[in-house]
Amino acid sequence: MSKWTLGIIGGSGLYEIDGLEDRREETVDTPWGAPSDALVHGRIGDVKLVFLPRHGRGHRLSPSEVPYRANIAALKMAGVTDVLAISACGSLQEQYAPGDFLAADQFIDRTFARAKTFFGEGMVAHVSMARPVCARFSALAADAAEAAGAKVHRGGTYIAMEGPQFSSLAESKLYRQWGCDVIGMTAMPEAKLAREAELPYAVLGMVTDYDCWREEEEAVTVTNVLEVMARNSAIGRKAVVKLAEKLSGTERTPSPDGIDTCLDYALITAEAARNPETIHKLQVIAGRALSR
Ligand SMILES: CSC[C@H]1O[C@H](OP(=O)(O)O)[C@H](O)[C@@H]1O
Numbered sequence: 001m002s003k004w005t006l007g008i009i010g011g012s013g014l015y016e017i018d019g020l021e022d023r024r025e026e027t028v029d030t031p032w033g034a035p036s037d038a039l040v041h042g043r044i045g046d047v048k049l050v051f052l053p054r055h056g057r058g059h060r061l062s063p064s065e066v067p068y069r070a071n072i073a074a075l076k077m078a079g080v081t082d083v084l085a086i087s088a089c090g091s092l093q094e095q096y097a098p099g100d101f102l103a104a105d106q107f108i109d110r111t112f113a114r115a116k117t118f119f120g121e122g123m124v125a126h127v128s129m130a131r132p133v134c135a136r137f138s139a140l141a142a143d144a145a146e147a148a149g150a151k152v153h154r155g156g157t158y159i160a161m162e163g164p165q166f167s168s169l170a171e172s173k174l175y176r177q178w179g180c181d182v183i184g185m186t187a188m189p190e191a192k193l194a195r196e197a198e199l200p201y202a203v204l205g206m207v208t209d210y211d212c213w214r215e216e217e218e219a220v221t222v223t224n225v226l227e228v229m230a231r232n233s234a235i236g237r238k239a240v241v242k243l244a245e246k247l248s249g250t251e252r253t254p255s256p257d258g259i260d261t262c263l264d265y266a267l268i269t270a271e272a273a274r275n276p277e278t279i280h281k282l283q284v285i286a287g288r289a290l291s292r
């Protein structure tokens with residue numbers, strides 16, 4: 001029976017997870033360098049978990065400095081089957097209040113200073129990002145957050161900005177006109193890289209503020225964000241435990257969205273034209289598809 005191994009990426013204010021049995025830390029390296037921090041391995045029931053704090057312990061890495069490729073590669077190399085990202089985000093719509101959770105299912109990528117693909121250099125791939133999250137895993141994560149006591153909104157568009165500065169009022173109003181629901185600085189290119197690594201990805205946005213568009217509120221500051229996270233990170237951590245408890249004892253079947261084998265439709269470089277060094281480097285994330 002195929003089992004679940006959950007990769008959990010913790011964002012701002014979420015640097016640890018609870019309830020792990022057989023907890024151990026492992027320092028790893030990948031062909032794209034070191035991930036943000038040591039991986040924390042453990043299990044809840046028969047579900048294995050691998051936790052990685054996105055900004056490193058002590059929040060050392062800015063959103064532009066996070067080694068997104070190394071993080072996803074490290075999770076893939078650890079045998080992770082599905083990735084749940086937990087991210088602090090600003091609300092761009094009245095109905096998402098600080099403290100609420102939003103399981104985003106669409107992204108707009110406005111980041112520009114990050115490596116966004118494992119491919120290139122003699123091996124080209126174009127994965128689909130039409131549906132960037134795994135609908136099954138996102139629903140499971142949303143259920144788990146509800147079971148942990150959160151008010152959860154299912155579906156919505158997360159706009160990823162480069163940062164590290166927060167948005168201007170004009171930008172915040174523009175993103176609202178675009179129909180975006182929440183704003184953060186990290187889910188892209190994380191979701192794109194997870195897709196290239198054939199890892200079903202879901203994100204639970206924890207709303208911490210109203211960015212700067214709402215006239216009756218002060219504009220977002222790190223202090224606001226951390227205050228709300230201090231009150232809500234326990235719910236985020238509990239959601240992870242609930243998710244693992246629900247999946248324990250169940251069989252994992254491939255994502256119904258075809259994500260586990262999505263590279264079968266994405267690789268374009270002719271075999272004779274492939275760069276052997278790049279192919280070697282890609283084995284850890286794309287070995288399955290490259291050896292077909
Ligand atoms: C601390 S406020 C800005 C910071 O918070 C969010 O982090 P994460 O997505 O890792 O939870 C946002 O994306 C920024 O990185």
Ligand SMILES: Nc1ncnc2[nH]cnc12
Pocket residue numbers: 088089090091161166167183184185208209210211212220225
């Ligand atoms: N308003 C905001 N903009 C960007 N990233 C955020 N993370 C938390 N709140 C945010």
